[in-house]
Amino acid sequence: MNVFTRSRTGKVLGGIAAVGVSALVLAGCASTTDEGTTDAGPAEELSLTIGTALPQTGNLAFLGPPEEAGVAYATSLVNAVSEETGLTLDVVYGDSGDTDNKAYETEIPRLLGEDVSAVIGAASSGVSLQFIDQLVGAGVIQFSPANTSDAFTTYEDDGLYFRTAPSDVLQGDVLGNLIAEDGNQTLGMIVLNDSYGTGLAKYVTESFEAAGGEVVAAPTYNTGDTTFDAQVSEVLAADPDAIALITFDEVSTILPSLLGQIPADKLYFVDGNLKNFGDDLAEGSLTGSKGTLPGLSIDTLGAFTSDLDAYLEAEGDEPLTEYSYAAESFDAVILLALASLAAGSTDAGDIAEKLIEVSGGSGDGEKCTDFAACADIILSGGVADYDGISGPITFDEVGDPTEASIGIYEYGDDNNYVAYAG
Structure with a gap:
């Protein structure tokens, strides 16, 4: 298995030597099923609603099932400890479609009508660019698990756009x-x-x-x-x-x-x-x-994909045949929930202000690798630094991950x- 890994702020490797660098392996990726318990009492009760605009139809429809599965699995783990954390999470699922069928033209208004704090999606960069202004104008976070266009790095988004996938650079x-x-x-x-x-x-x-x-x-x-x-x-x-x-x-x-x-x-x-x-x-x-x-590497994510399939089976759903961006979608949900908990708010602006912090971007957090452990740190008065299933993530000031693997x-x-x- 070959994986190229580098920090966005680190030295850029050129020439053919760039290929074949060892993978960045996180000890925290071994499993996500042992959520543990939190010792601190719950904060004020929070009811967070997010939406998804992921490809159920269109030319990226094959990515929809793993992405939606990642969202659903993460949501189940957040809600499994809601009594301890005081945070419950609800998801409204929607179809992004593509720029041909334009499903997003009806789905985004529907999601906004559900008073969502954030929308996870789209998978396609071109589709995300069709409705990012609509979400930003409504004061709602857009969080993509799969956008890779470099256009988002400099986009005027009022600090409301984030992604767990790296730029195509x-x-x-x-x-x-x-x-x-x-x-x-x-x-x-x-x-x-x-x-x-x-x-x-x-x-x-x-x-x-x-x-x-x-x-x-x-x-x-x-x-x-x-x-x-x-x-x-x-x-x-x-x-x-x-x-x-x-x-x-x-x-x-x-x-x-x-x-x-x-x-x-x-x-x-x-x-x-x-x-x-x-x-x-x-x-x-x-x-x-x-x-x-x-x-x-999917091989590296073996424990996560096994847990994900076990969750789907328990829900009466078929196992996945593709896993692309499932981990990135999972991490997007966990980060949004942690940022809401850290902010003590479901307001999109408050959550956005905490997303960099809970990803480790502030540089002063305590490492944690699952929602319950991170929530325990937050509820105990500390700063959580979530290292995800898809990687360390660690957002920079424009919502891009500063470390990534290919x-x-x-x-x-x-x-x-x-x-x-x-």
Whole structure:
């Protein structure tokens, strides 16, 4: 398994040496089921309501189930100790859709009508940009588990936007270096024409070219497009050594036109389309293809994913087949609940002022790795520093995580991905 990890404020590693650094492993990630008890008495009773605008439909719908499962599981753990903490949490689930079906146009007003303090979502950066102003204008926190566009780092959000996923500056660096390290001199890309796709393509290009490579074709397409023959033809005509697919689930339509035209081990995926294809493709179609995904390795998160599936089974739901951004969604809920507890308030502005603190961004907190332990610190008069399932998180002044990991994965003969052994 290869994972690249660095602090956003630390030295930027360049060239192909950036790939293959050991994973940042947190002792607190072993399990989330042993919540313990709090010794301090509960503070004033708090009833916090949050909403979700995650993809139940649209071109990222495959990410909806793990993200919503992460939210539901975290909520269950918060409410399991509500008698001790005085905080109860209610979630109103909603669909973000995509920029084609525009589900968010009706869902965001519905969520705001439920008097939510925060909205978790969207998964797509392009979709989040469609309603961030609406949430900020209403004085509501937007907290995405999966937005990676660099646009949010400098966005005017009144301090109400946070994310547990790192900027694509990091993923682009890792992917570009990985492609170069694999011996490819030329690269073609098919790119989704939105803030996520074009931003990630930019950083992949910069990294690949810094390593001595050349991007020879990078046609784009728009959300809602259903045919991609022109983009595929343009990339293949450039005869690149490798092709990076910077897409969402449109990849399922693109792949049949590419497979057999380029060796599978010269195809590269990203977080927007890295999924288990299984029997949807002929056996061995993707053998040797690689991809990147922000977050700790799924292998590292084994205890969490097992606990998550056990929770779903107890609720009468099917186990997940994808786990992308489940941990980031889980952590978003825990952080919001801790910030509400620390503020002694369910007001969005009060919670936002405490989110940096409970993530460790103030630098003076006591480390803790589950809600109950962190709540105990807060109720005892201390400052909690939550290290999450997805990583240390530690927000900076603009709500970006200052530390992050990028996992590298490889497809096997079953067209499913596993951690890349290097």
